[in-house]
Amino acid sequence: MAEFRLHGFGESGNAYKVALMLELCGADWELVPVAFFQGATRAESWRQSVNEMGEVPVLEHRGEVLTQSGVILDYLATVLGKFGARGEQEGREIWRWILFDNHKFTSFYATLRFLYGLQKTGETPVTEFLRGRAKATFGIFEKHLEGRRFVVGDRLTIADLSLCGYAYYDEETGINRADFPNIEAWKARIAATPGWKHPYELMPRAAIG
Ligand SMILES: N[C@@H](CCC(=O)N[C@@H](CS)C(=O)NCC(=O)O)C(=O)O
Incomplete structure (x- = not known):
């Protein structure tokens, strides 16, 4: 059995945040595939035995079970000694962006991607609303990246790994990525990191067909 066990699936950008961290750190990890589209995370037994919040990612390590990608990234930065904060002030700045990511960016x-790109709902008032909010949030992040190479400091941190969770999927969302050139350049910088892999290379898709 691998040292780290990540419960997730290919379409989950939240799981990708953790998978990419493990991969870039050269950790000994394996995927525990979750049959998300068959309702695995909604089953009472899964919630009792894996995560009461009914969400992936879940990370098992040394008998501990961790959930919430931001918490897991913070934990991994500590135990693997990479991509973490240098000092308390930087640590707060990293958490500020992880919270922004969890609350709005991701x-x-x-x-939107789940409904419009995967479930193919077509345009609805909900997708219109989500696209508007996503674009506004992209605009804030685009501005933050002006003149910066990475989110915090001048190096890759877990703040970048959190925010890039959904950056590399290309399912249709109705958002023109070319409108956000700083984000595109930042994505390319992360993808140029040795060991980087696309989400579908790290975790097989769970959807049928
Ligand atoms: N804030 C959480 C979000 C996790 C999350 O929403 N995971 C999705 C899959 S990408 C999920 O399991 N959703 C199940 C649901 O909401 O019912 C994190 O960063 O880990």
């Missing part, structure tokens, strides 16, 4: 965009 949440609006990932929900």
Whole structure:
């Protein structure tokens, strides 16, 4: 059995945040595939035995079970000694961006992609609302990246790994990525990191067909 066991699936950008961290750190890890589209995370037994919050990612390490990608990234930065904060002030800045990511950047965009790009709902008032919120959030991040190479400091940190969770999927969302050139350049910088892999290379897709 590998040292780290990550419960996730290919389409989950939240799981990708953790998978990419493990991969870039050269950790000994394996995927525990979750049959998400068959309702695995909604089963009472899964919630009792794996995560009461009904979400992936879940990381098992040394008998501990961790959930919430931001918490897991913070934990991994400590135990693997990479991509973490140098000092308390930087640590707060990293957490500020991880919270922004979880609350707005990932949440609006990932929900839009799920509905419009994966479930193919077509345009609805909900997708229109989510796209508007996602674009506004992209605009804030685009501005932050002006003149910066990475989110915090001048090197890759877990703040980047959190924010890039959904950056490399190309399912249709109705958002023109060319409108956000700083984000595109930042994505390319992360993808140039030795050991970087696309989400579908790290974790097989769970969707049928
Ligand atoms: N803030 C959480 C979000 C996790 C999350 O929403 N995971 C999705 C898959 S990408 C999920 O399991 N959703 C199940 C649900 O909301 O019912 C994190 O960063 O880990």
